[in-house]
Amino acid sequence: MANYIREIRDLVGHKPIILNAAAGILLNDRHQVLLNLRTDTHNWSLPGGYLEYGETFAQACVREYQEDSGLRVSIVRPLGLFDRGQTVYPNGDVTQIISRLFLVTQTGGHTLQQATAETLKLDYFDLTDLPPLLNDQTTAMLAAAQHQLS
Template structure:
């Protein structure tokens, strides 16, 4: 299924759903961040996906991260809850979502970065290297929330 993202664009359609999504900002022992290159948009993003019935937000973040990157994680803390009415995602099936994402800080516990049906590439990036990547503004906002508060986790 294809999708188009709108970020503060007047041409954005009106949302018809609000679906909780959960993900992880995964940081390794050297301070690098795990990113996946989305097949549907071609942009680099944090692993994240739709919460399923019967799971908690942390369970969703752990599951989605492993499914999308091959990395099993342990949740450390909350980065933030992000819901911007001016961030709209329109899917080809007619669903039009307003962003609602819960992002956790996590550390890797096992696995290797692995591409899959959702991610054409999965890699670790230093904070400096993130500036050169095509990253959606919503993801940049989440990474910035971590960077502003990261010192205790990298020392």
């Protein structure tokens, strides 16, 4: 996927583009949500990411969740579609992200024990006491999850 986005960026530079993404809400037994500390922006987001060409939102969520966290998950149910706001990355890229949010359950794997190219670390947080988040859309997704899952 990075090559696909890189090809688009080679054509349009930092001009705003629209991308599709999927993310998952995984809660522990204390009703805390798993977040990942991102390597690119150094703030927290839900495990997830951009769809690859031909992929569904659900497929992307499962794939990206494992890449970002080390955990295998399955979809429980959708929690919403989020299409407002933009993200400005440190390199100047600007995106409007259309994100499908899912409630997920762990089916295997283990949380990453060391940093990767995309994740510095993982941690669980109370939905009412969150760290600095990636963008307003992440805030909206977590607020929706708190409302729907309380």
